[in-house]
Amino acid sequence: MQSENEKDLIKFVPFNSCINPSFWFELNKVKLDDYMLNDDFKDLKGFCSTCSSNNLPPILNFDYSSFKKNVDKTKIGHENVIIVEGQIKIFNTINEFNLLDKNKLIDEFGQTIWNDIKSTKALDDPNRLNRFCLIVFANLKNYVFHYWFAFPALTFPLKSYYQLRKTKFLDYFSMEQSELILENMDRFQLNFKSHQSFFAINFETLDVFSVREGVNLHNCGKKVLFGLYDPNSQSNHPGWPLRNYLALLALKCKKTEYETRNFEIVLFRDRYHGGERKSNLSLIIEVEIFNISENEEKINTIGWERNEKSQLHPRIVNMSGSMNTEKLAESAV
């Protein structure tokens, strides 16, 4: 048990990128036919399941459809998928890839998120809080790809977040209440073209609202639980998307006279097993947040993905086994 003075720093579980081989095939194609030598940032999409399996870390998926523009969920059928928008930069030489100032790049991405939070953009479209950046050097001769993902997250080094209490969703709410919430949640999602990562629950009525409405209610003195679809399954830690969400809440919710205040956050983990919906992994955590202001001086952005050896280095994938046309012809015989 922790004493009252010793509070737990929240530890967030970062995203893991998972790239379907069809992504590299498509990348090859757009690089040769479309981008050519142009190495500007281009739009790219990642997909995060809202009902991933238990025992997996948060995963962001990429495949052939990541390059498509205007993915409309009603057309594509990704109903249980959160589309994460990000950008890709394909370098022409390995040198440029290596020499790029990675710290500067992620800071720029962080700055964009911070600007979205300060303006109304993030409140209007909270999915903007989830972002990624991908840099690639593609050796098209031998199908070797050097790549590195970043999932930019804002940190305020002097103002951390602490976890005070953790309750299971099913202990916090009664059976009837949780069923009602699930129903309201599904109805809420129907109002949007793309699946919303973040939402708010009115504690009294159990209605589900957008974050913007949640912030308004909260500022009118109503008790609001702020929630998110948590791609993580571990019982002790929230997934990465909570980070920028807390920054938004800390800035946009009305401050108290104290230095800190508490929020109750719903880590909603929508899981299915044997054709049944389970909420037993969902949690409600009470979080202590420092007040932040628009002219915060010390903001860092973190989020470069570690490689398989847990180092801050790019990853390398060799696709020659499945993309090399000669080899393909051989194995087709």
Added chain:
Amino acid sequence: NIADTFTPVLKESKFRETGFITPEEFVIAGDFLTGHCPTWQWANTSNPKACKDYLPPEKQFLITKNVPCTKRCRHLMESFRNTQEKVIEVESGEGGWVDTHFLDTNTAQGANLAHEIVDEKEKNLSEGELKNIKDLEREEDDEDDDEEALDMDEYDHNVIDDDETTLITKPKAKLEEAKQNVNLANNEQEDEIFIPTRTYDLNITYDNYYRTPRLWLSGYDENNKPLTIEQMYDDISEDHAKKTVTFETHPHIPGTLMASIHPCRHAEVMKKLMNLMAESGKELEVHSYLMVFLKFVQSVIPTIEYDYTRNITI
């Protein structure tokens, strides 16, 4: 695929007599599957030319991603052999396609039984066996390391990221050490530890030539790197590995070759299953076709933990 293109589309429903389904029935069964197991979703095709006009454009095939696969097939077989020998019977020659512990059990609920045994088995795994499995996996890892000679001259990218609020996943070997230490320390569970696992993306397409669903798989290792064909054979039951699993181009997903369970015997197996159900007085409704299909596919890929309703008994 030319045969697929020129085969006339099946119009008349006779899945109970033949095991074949029409594209309409595929859509009905697919809607039922996505409705009950939302980890499965409809997907449309990336390439308008590959769009099959006998299926609605937004319902070209079914997809589920990031399906965990924690054990290799041989581990499963080993555990079976150790305690439940009679369950594993050597395949009899006739109907060799059909998995024995799936169909040949006399009870009407053979499949369920097999599942229960697997579950029970998991619980009963003794420490020693667990250790064996880990040793095996560690050996695999050592092999993998040879491949990574590529990043020998690693450039120092100088990225600063010493944030104490990020939970860093440690490489697998260290993780297991850590896990063992946790076990020793007996329940002092500060941090729950993920054991990284292989995962699979599964697709179900409609095969117009064989007039049945067809399952496709693409796998990833513990670090989310695509598995090679050879590596994927580890997750396909021995009886089927080189016989019924082939590597072909996916009708909708461009580029690479993908592992697929060849549909040449699907209709036959489905028919058998329906007969079996009929004997125990049940009738397969067409919307449950894919549920039963997935249950039967489990005999080919027994360690891939995809979701389907187990309420359907055979």
